[in-house]
Amino acid sequence: MxxxxxxxxxxxxxxxxxxxxxxxxxxxxxxxxxxxxxxxxxxxxxxxxxxxxxxxxxxxxxxxxxxxxxxxxxxxxxxxxxxxxxxxxxxxxxxxxxxxxxxxxxxxxxxxxxxxxxxKPFALAQAALRTMGLTSIDVISPFAQQEEPIRRRWQAAGFQARVSTAHLVDDVERIADCVGTGSGRCVVLDYVG
Incomplete structure (x- = not known):
């Protein structure tokens, strides 16, 4: 043993x-x-x-x-x-x-x-999503100026990304709205803190 x-x-x-x-x-x-x-x-x-x-x-x-x-x-x-x-x-x-x-x-x-x-969280998230066979994702950005760069980054990595902005601490309802209206099979919080 x-x-x-x-x-x-x-x-x-x-x-x-x-x-x-x-x-x-x-x-x-x-x-x-x-x-x-x-x-x-x-x-x-x-x-x-x-x-x-x-x-x-x-x-x-x-x-x-x-x-x-x-x-x-x-x-x-x-x-x-x-x-x-x-x-x-x-x-x-x-x-x-x-x-x-x-x-x-x-x-x-x-x-x-x-x-x-x-x-690196971005590399780990990509690997996890690929392992699960997920390519269409809804991504939450912490502020509006990041939406387009985040979209480009995920698309360059081979994902169809719909990006929305919501503050991860104070805007739980906004996150729920993004989840409910998105076409992705997974929600990615593209933010650490």
């Missing part, structure tokens, strides 16, 4: 880097990870951690993303601006010894790379 090793029996807790596109810490995003995996060591890093709010350019590029700063302020930043800062955050977590990196953003960040497993 095989021996089952429980997580609390591991010598030295495995470590996971949690990367936000804003500033760390983000307990609103990371508390669930800590609760679900109490024997894992989580290290947070933020792409904008070393930048002041005044240093952030207005989002004028092809893919605006929304995030929060350490002070709680919500900011909209373009994915192209974030990419090199996010890569720096990845590199810093790798130097700190993490064994896995999890991106806390649904953006693509195609050029993001590291020498340990990198979990």
């Amino acid at each position: 095989a021996t089952v090793i429980q997580p609390h029996q591991l010598v030295g807790a495995p470590s996971v880097g949690l990367l936000s596109i804003g500033q760390s810490p983000r307990p609103d995003l990371t508390a669930q990870f800590r609760r679900l995996a109490p024997h894992v060591s989580f290290m947070e890093a933020g792409a904008l951690h070393h930048l002041s709010e005044a240093a952030l350019p207005p989002a004028q590029g092809a893919y605006p993303l929304v995030t929060r700063l350490r002070n709680g302020n919500r900011v909209v930043i373009d994915e192209a601006f974030l990419a090199p800062h996010l890569q720096t955050a990845v590199n810093e977590t790798i130097k700190r010894g993490v064994k896995v990196v999890a991106l806390l953003c649904a953006g693509s960040f195609d050029a993001l790379h590291c020498d340990v497993p990198l979990l």
Whole structure:
């Protein structure tokens, strides 16, 4: 009979880097990870951690993303601006010894790379949908400026995507309306926090 090793029996807790596109810490995003995996060591890093709010350019590029700063302020930043800062955050977590990196953003960040497993919500969602044979989806975007970039991104990945905007915390009725009127066989919340 095989021996089952429980997580609390591991010598030295495995470590996971949690990367936000804003500033760390983000307990609103990371508390669930800590609760679900109490024997894992989580290290947070933020792409904008070393930048002041005044240093952030207005989002004028092809893919605006929304995030929060350490002070709680919500900011909209373009994915192209974030990419090199996010890569720096990845590199810093790798130097700190993490064994896995999890991106806390649904953006693509195609050029993001590291020498340990990198979990990207967009790539994971695509794989899950394909595994289930789903190609027609209804996608919920957190704000209107993301609708068209999100539609293009899902279509480029081979999905028929109908995109609607709803705030994921305050707009539950709007989400229900999107679900009820859409043609997709699945609803995708294209947003992490």
